[in-house]
Amino acid sequence: MAGYIAAVIGWRNRVLAVDFGASVFFMVLAVLCLAGGSIIGVKRRRLLTQAILTGVPELSEQEYPGRLLTEGIYGVVRHPRYVEVTLWTLAYTLFANHLSAWIVWAFTLPALWLVVLLEEAELRERFGTEFEEYCRQVPRFIPRRKA
Helix, strand or coil, X not given: CHHHHHHHHHHHHXXXXXXXXXXXXXXXXHHHHHHHHHHHHHHHHHHCCHHHHCCHHHHCCCCCCCCCCCCHHHHXXXXXXXXXXXXXXXXXXXXXXXXXXXXXXXXXXXXXXXXXXXXXXXXXXXXXXXXXXXXXXXXXXXXXXXX
């Protein structure tokens, strides 16, 4: 992160000076990304509560037994929260259509990928074969067509 900040400071005038201008096509895509991210967010919040997000089940296993979320949106994709973040940040990038926004979005994707890999390792350790079976049935990010 420090290297990224140093690079941005060094290149900020060149990067911030590049504005690709408004594009109706990109605006429409941005609205679609916002809508998709919002729909996923509503469905995700029904199952992934604030208590789960803050780690309460891990701290108090007797009071809040942890369980693997496999229903609802989690039966369609394994990581709806990261799909939501990707769509929201892409929507901003499309609206802004500025080099700096595209660079931030490009750095967001590998960062989220790393978080997903770490989270899946933790879930694999915690839920074992139940998580392995879930991984075989449900894709990470892009839903499969139902046969």
